[in-house]
Amino acid sequence: MHVLMVAAENDALPNAKVGGVADVVRDAPKALAAQGVNVDVIIPDYGFEHLQRDYIGDVTVIFRAQPQVLSLFKLCDDNTHINQFVISHPLFSQSGSVYCNDEPGRPFATDATKYALFNAAVCEALLQGLIKQPNALHLHDWHSACVAVLLKFDKRYRDLANVHIAYTVHNLALQGIRPFKHDESSLEAWFPSLGYNGQHLCDPRYPHCFNPMRSTINLADKVHLVSPTYSKEVLKPSDYQQGFFGGEGLELDLQNCEKQGKLLGILNGCEYPEEPSHSASLPQLYQQIESTLFTWMAKKPQLESGYYIAHQRLQQFMASPVKGPLVTSVGRLTEQKVLLLCQSFESSLAIDKVCQIVDEFNGRIIILGSGEEALEEVFTKAMARNSNLLFLKGYGQGVGDLMYQLGDLFLMPSSFEPCGISQMLAMRAGQPCLVHSVGGLKDTVKHNENGFSFNAGMLSKQADSLLKCLHETLTLHKEQPKQWQKIKANAKGARFSWTQVATDYISYLYQ
Structure with missing residues (x-):
C-alpha cells in the first residue's frame, strides 16, 4: 500500500510544528512504515534550503490567472518506507513562520491563499508523475482541503478523480472559511476557471463563503476524527451558552457522513521511547x-x-x-x-x-x-x-x-x-x-x-x-x-x- 499525506505541519522537519497535527504527521508515517506501508509526506517549504535534499522538478500551475512555478524537493531520509517532500515558492517562506495572523475582519486570508497554491501544486505534481499516485490520499485539516476540491471539480485532474481520499479533522473549530469571490483571497480569485458545486462547498452559516473543511468532509471517501468521543460530540450542534463545543456548524454534514458509514473516530497515538537513565531534579x-x-x-x-x-x-x-x-x-x-x-x-x-x-x-x-x-x-x-x-x-x-x-x-x-x-x-x-x-x-x-x-x-x-x-x-x-x-x-x-x-x-x- 502507498499513502500520500498532505499537511501544513510536520515535526519531522525543523520549525514546522505549531500544534498536535505536526506530531501526527511525524509519528503516524513511522508506524505505517513499520507495517510495510510506503508513505510520502508533503508540506510547504517554510525555509528548508539548509537541509540536505534532492531537486525532483518544477510544476507550473495557473493561480490567480497567472502561471506560478513551484519546485518539488525530496529530503534525504534513511527510512526507505517514508519519503519527505516539500514544495517551494516565495509565498510559503516569506512570513518566516508556518501560519500568519491577518488583520481583524479577514480571518485566514494570507494562509488560505498560501495553502490553495500549495494544494494546486500537489495536484499538478501527482498529475505529472513527480509524486507517485497513491492508493490513499490522506489530507489533514483545512489547509489541504483544496486538493480534494481540485481533484473532484477541475477537469485537468479527471484522471485522479477516483483516488481514495481520507480526511483527518484535527480541530473542527478552525475551518479556513473564505469568500467564494469578490476578494483577492477567495476560491474564484485563486481558480477563476474552476466549475464547482457551491452546495457542497459553501459554509452553512455564510452561504456566500467557501468552507474548505466542509468541502472535504463532503468530498472525501472517509472522514476521521482524532478520538472516539470527539467523533460523537461533533454530531451535535455547539451550544456556547452551555459550554458545549460540538459540530461548529458542520454537524449535519458529519451526521450524513455517519449515515454513509464513512465517519471514523480513531484516537491518536503517543511514542514511548526508553526512559532516561538519570532522573530529573x-x-x-x-x-x-x-x-x-x-x-x-x-x-x-x-x-x-x-x-x-x-x-x-x-x-x-x-x-x-x-x-x-x-x-x-x-x-x-x-x-x-x-x-x-x-x-x-x-x-x-x-x-x-x-x-x-x-x-x-x-x-x-x-x-x-x-x-x-x-x-x-x-x-x-x-x-x-x-x-x-x-x-x-x-x-x-x-x-x-x-x-x-x-x-x-x-x-x-x-x-x-x-x-x-x-x-x-x-x-x-x-x-x-x-x-x-x-x-x-x-x-x-x-x-x-x-x-x-x-x-x-x-x-x-x-x-x-x-x-x-x-x-x-x-x-x-x-x-x-x-x-x-x-x-x-x-x-x-x-x-x-x-x-x-x-x-x-x-x-x-x-x-
Whole structure:
C-alpha cells in the first residue's frame, strides 16, 4: 500500500510544528512504515534550503490567472518506507513562520491563499508523475482541503478523480472559511476557471463563503476524527451558552457522513521511547527555565513585564524549596485550552481560585505556553497577583520535558479537546492529569484510575466543578499516598500506541 499525506505541519522537519497535527504527521508515517506501508509526506517549504535534499522538478500551475512555478524537493531520509517532500515558492517562506495572523475582519486570508497554491501544486505534481499516485490520499485539516476540491471539480485532474481520499479533522473549530469571490483571497480569485458545486462547498452559516473543511468532509471517501468521543460530540450542534463545543456548524454534514458509514473516530497515538537513565531534579528545571527566560528576553531590546515578573518569581521558587505538590500545565494559550480558567468569580478569576487551592496545600503552579495576546496578559496579571504561580510566556522543549517529568499533577481543563497530546506526555512521564472529561481527554483519562476528571453543564458550573475536583485531588495526594502512587503507576502504564492507530488506518481509513 502507498499513502500520500498532505499537511501544513510536520515535526519531522525543523520549525514546522505549531500544534498536535505536526506530531501526527511525524509519528503516524513511522508506524505505517513499520507495517510495510510506503508513505510520502508533503508540506510547504517554510525555509528548508539548509537541509540536505534532492531537486525532483518544477510544476507550473495557473493561480490567480497567472502561471506560478513551484519546485518539488525530496529530503534525504534513511527510512526507505517514508519519503519527505516539500514544495517551494516565495509565498510559503516569506512570513518566516508556518501560519500568519491577518488583520481583524479577514480571518485566514494570507494562509488560505498560501495553502490553495500549495494544494494546486500537489495536484499538478501527482498529475505529472513527480509524486507517485497513491492508493490513499490522506489530507489533514483545512489547509489541504483544496486538493480534494481540485481533484473532484477541475477537469485537468479527471484522471485522479477516483483516488481514495481520507480526511483527518484535527480541530473542527478552525475551518479556513473564505469568500467564494469578490476578494483577492477567495476560491474564484485563486481558480477563476474552476466549475464547482457551491452546495457542497459553501459554509452553512455564510452561504456566500467557501468552507474548505466542509468541502472535504463532503468530498472525501472517509472522514476521521482524532478520538472516539470527539467523533460523537461533533454530531451535535455547539451550544456556547452551555459550554458545549460540538459540530461548529458542520454537524449535519458529519451526521450524513455517519449515515454513509464513512465517519471514523480513531484516537491518536503517543511514542514511548526508553526512559532516561538519570532522573530529573527541580534545580535542573529551574536552571532550564532561567536559561530559557534569558533567551526570550534577549529577543527584544526592551524587557517585557511578563518576563521580569517570571524571573523574579523563579528567584523566589529557587530560594525556598517547594513543600507541597507541583501543579503543571503545558499548552497553547487559546480559548479552547484556558476558557474555564478565565471564568469570573466576583472579584477574581478561576485561575486565582486554582492558585488559592494549591496554596492551601503549600503547592506551586508552573504554566508554560503562549498564544492569544489577551490571554497572555490575563496570565501575566494572575502571576503578579499570586505568589505561587509562575507563568512562562513561550514554549521551550527542554522546559516542557522537565515539567512533564517533575510535576505532581498536570492541569488540562480544555473546553473541548479533539484528542490532546499533552495529557499523554504527562501520563507517559508518570504525572497524573486533571482534565475536563471531553473528547480525547475522556478517552485517555479515567477518574480515580489513572487520573482525575470533571464535567458539568454551563461554563460557570464547569469552573466550579474544576475547582471542586482540584481540591479533592490534592486532598487525596496529601492524605492517601498509597492510592496516589497507584493512580500515578496507572498513568505511567497507560499505552496509546501508534501501532494500533496504524492498523486502524490501514483497515478502516484507507479502505
